[in-house]
Amino acid sequence: MKPLYFDTAATTAVAPEVLARMVELLGGEGAYANPSSAAHLPGQAAAAVVALARVEIAAELGCEADEVVFTSGATEANNLALRGVALAHAAQGRHLVTSVIEHKSVLACCAALQREGYEVTYLSPNSAGWVEPDAVARALRPDTLLVSLQYTNNETGVMQPIAEVADLAVQAGVLLHVDAAQAAGKFPIDLQKIPIDLLSLSAHKFHGPKGVGCLVVRNRRQLRLQPLMHGGGQEFGLRPGTLATHQIVGLSAALSLAAARRAADLAHVGELKRRFLQQLGECLPTQVHGELARSSPYIVNFSIAGIISDALINQLRSDLAIASSSACSSGAVEPSYVLRAMGIEGEPLYGAVRLSFSRDHSLAEVSAAVERIGAAVSRMKELEISEDK
Ligand code: PMP
Secondary structure, rough: OOOOOOOOOOOOOHHHHHHHHHHHHHHHOOOOOOOOOOOOOOHHHHHHHHHHHHHHHHHHHOOOHHHEEEOHHHHHHHHHHHHHHHHOOOOOOOEHHHHHHHOHHHHHHHHHHHOOOOOEEEEEOOOOOOOOOOHHHHHHOOOOOEEEEOEEEEOOOOEHHHHHHHHHHHHHHHHHEOOOOOOOOOOOOOOOOOOEEEEEEEEHHHHHOOOOOEEEOOOOOOOOOOOOOOOOOOOOOOOOOOOHHHHHHHHHHHHHHHHHHHHHHHHHHHHHHHHHHHHHHHHOOOOEEEHHHHEEOOOEEEEEOOOOOOHHHHOOOOOEEEEOOOOEOOEEEEOOOHHHHHOOOOOHHHHHHEEEOOOOOOHHHHHHHHHHHHHHHOOOHHHHHHHHH
16 A cells, blocks of 8 residues: 655645646657757757746746746755845845745755855744744844745745735845745745745646746846856856756646646645544644644644654554654754744654645545544554553
């Protein structure tokens, strides 16, 4: 029996429609030429495919086509945004504002910038899991270049107050970068309505392929960014390297599909999460982490009284693929820095697990997941009793 996969916040399967579009491009009959080979027709055909994908992505996000910079994913997009702004604008200031609950690709990039002489203010979330806009306002200084805040937290699913922070950033004249890896495709993002300067996303979080994403750079002609790499000048000089046509088309097809299905998918996963919590709560004493009313229906983070997450995940190994919030660093288990920042300690901290849903899950699978968790907890309790004897 294959474990039931409930770890879509880590990655999703490529949607069949997306896969078909990608495969079409790869073979000898596809537009496989180098999109930068402008001198010949096959190159122009490949460039047209990329151009169309760029237009489709831009239409979905409410930006201009030439504001979409393809990258290998959100990690690279986050690095390009933060480092790119910091290095290009060092003469104006050397201060950045972010939060302690960001993804490691933001935190580690900020830490590297600190080693290079930049100052970073790390904001803590409240106990509900979101960063208060007032805290952002208080952190701004005359030498602040950029605020970086995630759209949706990858561990708790809590949505951050991006619209309010965007208004604050505009008033203060600082740039705003948003890591939308857990939000893009799933929620409508309209850059015409919310003044976000830089937005990162990764295709594999919404049924596209791994290894491709983009950084949207609004007002690209005014906003200066220093590229991370040097090469052939592709992507407006911001990200060199031969464009991966099939990956780019995979990203655009997955985003378009997600947009077309968005309302139905949101309603579906909302129901999956509601039923999951209801059924689990009926059989086990559970505590949910992060404010439910503000959290993504795609993610649920919870702990079960008396249960340690790693033991549970191990017990469920062949039944259910879920994530714990802890990380293994140098052999020791480090509990989640996100939950810890929310003031969660002790049993709930060490017991926290994350389930994440997708459009492909059924209600029957959700019930099966609850049953499997219930059975695993019973086995663990029995083991404890026999060990005590
Ligand atoms: N930001 C967030 C919030 C994420 O969840 C992830 C993926 N775990 C990333 C950034 C990085 O995405 P990728 O690994 O595709 O580069």
